[in-house]
Amino acid sequence: MNAAELLVACLEREGVDHVFGLPGEEMADLLFAIRDSSITFVPVRHEQGAAFMADVHGRLTGQAGVCLATLGPGATNLLTGVADAHLDKSPLVAVTAQGGLERLHVESHQALNVVGLFEPITEWNTQLDDPDIVHESVHKAFKVAESEKPGATHLELPEDIAAETTEKQPLPERDPVRAGAPSAETIEAVASLLSEADRPLAIAGNGAVRTRAAAQLGDFVEAFDLPVASTFMGKGAVPDDDERSLYTLDSGDGAALSAIETADLVVTVGYDIAEHDPAEWHCEGTPIVHVDSEPAEVYEAYHPDIEVVSDIGQALSALTARAEEPATDGEWYAEMREAVRADVAATPAAEAPFTVEGVLPVLRDVLAPEDVLVSDVGSHKMAIAQNYPTYEPNTCIVSNGLASMGIAVPGGVAADLAVDAEVVAATGDGGFLMNAAELETATRLDCSYTVVVFTDDDYGLIAEQQRAETGESFGTRLTNPSFGTFAESFGIDSYRPTTRAELREDLQAAVDGGMSLVEIAVS
Known part of the structure; x- marks a missing residue:
């Protein structure tokens, strides 16, 4: 195979069924390799559209969406959609063409430092400057893009490298890499806080949806009788027709924010501060528990007392197993729930x-x-x-x-x-x-x-x-x-x-x- 054909074979091995993109002169080998594969190439009208398609595909399926563009303006047109996937934690792999290596050391037609441009908005990106690294690089791009927390990665394929032959083959299929189980000591500490709280509340973030932990979250809030406010990207983690749902932050004339101010314990589940500024919660002095696959961002307005850094679903299941008869009074948030329900309806x-x-x-x-x-x-x-x-x-x-x-x-x-x-x-x-x-x-x-x-x-x-x-x-x-x-x-x-x-x-x-x-x- 040539490098372009190997790249496409690697995409097939990763389970890719659609590639969204816009053709260009420097990607002829890559396009014809896609034509001869099981993958459907979707020509779009603007590269930003291709990146958004890959972004939403990744968000919905958990499998990296793939977008394709040529060098120069094609690559720069992808940037906004790739950046959106980066901050929304959507798995996405962007592939861009580039001119031949022999002309990149001088100023040349449409040639930009695309790898440098993508550096701040990707989890990882590289130039494929040798046909023998394609199989490893594609595998790494998908592994990094899809592992928690997911995001965007980028591969640049120069035109001359695309045409060079290689004896390499796609790497074997892999099982997804998941975060580990929470420590028993941490679960014990959180369970103790929950048992002592009179007005505990949960905030469901993007991670609760992204990691497919909605079922475990539902069991957790039922076991401890917690009201739940969702971020905009956490919508649906707990159904809004559940009597514990306070809908989303900012909704119902601030009912969810009022509940956070009233709560004496806040448990965030899969929450990133980019989703909603915790400075608006006005819960200074209230204990906060952070349940997520990564430690909390360092931020004055969000300084959790306990961080449960593990697989989110496993953490919630471990907490649910520690639940006793809820000591909370569900009436404390009933009026807020009714206010937001009436406002929405x-x-x-x-x-x-x-x-x-x-x-x-x-x-x-x-x-x-x-x-x-x-x-x-x-x-x-x-x-x-x-x-x-x-x-x-x-x-x-x-x-x-x-x-x-x-x-x-x-x-x-x-x-x-x-x-x-x-x-x-x-x-x-x-x-x-x-x-x-x-x-x-x-x-x-x-x-x-x-x-x-x-x-x-x-x-x-x-x-x-x-x-x-x-x-x-x-x-x-x-x-x-x-x-x-x-x-x-x-x-x-x-x-x-x-x-x-x-x-x-x-x-x-x-x-x-x-x-x-x-x-x-x-x-």
Whole structure:
């Protein structure tokens, strides 16, 4: 084999079924190797879309999504999506082409130090400067990307190396590397704190979902009768119809934050401080237990008293086994739970203008618990994170590490390919047009998901923040095309409801039908 063929054989050995990317001159050997493999190459309309597709694939499946780009501008266009996977802890492997080694020591056409560019936003990255290191490097890229805590890795393949032959073969399949069991002494200390607490509370973070520890978390909170507040990326770790759920941090006019202030013990599960600033919890002096696969970040506002550093599921199971009859009084958080539940379930008057918060109960009703909502970033993301009840892990995908706009439409492509459920990509008019061209990719792949576009002709979240600070906004106003006409130009069904009756009817028709777009003007 040549190095390109070996790289593709290694991808097959790693279980890769799709590679998302945009072709380039320097990757001809690699593209033809993919053509002759079992892997499906998905040509996209922009490399950022490819990276977002790989990002969401990794988040949903736990297996690294793969994105591909050429050198120079192709590689730089991947950066935002790769950085999103890095901060969201999504397993992703990026592969970029490069010019031949013989021209990289001088200034040359489209040549950049791509390995240097990717260094700050990857767990590991390298140049494949010898065909005999390809098998080891691909294996390492996947091992690092998928091991807890996961993230992005990057491989650069120079054009001349791609064509060189090698006798090497893909390394054997491997079992995933998991964190170890918690120490008995640490579990004993945490169990003692839980037995003494009157108002203990749990915070479910991204890691609780990412490590597939939702079942163990459910057993844990039931055994100790703990209310649970989720981060935006921890939604679904505990179902929101569970009587212990306080929905998400910041929801219900601060009910979850009020509960944290009232609690006399806080147990965080799979939480990273990038998800939500603990300085907002106002729980100075309250003991904090950190349950995660890695030690807590050093931060003045988050200084845990005990850190359980182990496999998250094993830690929760060990704690559950130590539970006695709960000494807590579940009534202490009952009013907060009811306040947030009522806020989320509130139905606007029939004649009221549409708001994102008012649309979400209808959208929730037309989707099954296992259906997947992929949220873009903007003011609608805040509403979805706070007001969209989520009943199963990984069914509400919110980016809250890098929090990059433009993820929803390409993310919908990845979700549609990865899950056997209905998929809705929810976006604002700002984020939609950033990667709207991927609708063509979706139709070419015969995808069948629904894009909901909330339009307000504004970068609304920024405008809200400006008005809150200064009383006015500037630089945020937009104009938009006819989104329905745009969708129909791809052969996609479009809807634009104007009444609440039409809203329900149109959302139901869109979800039940094929590829569709629903434009909803919101105030």
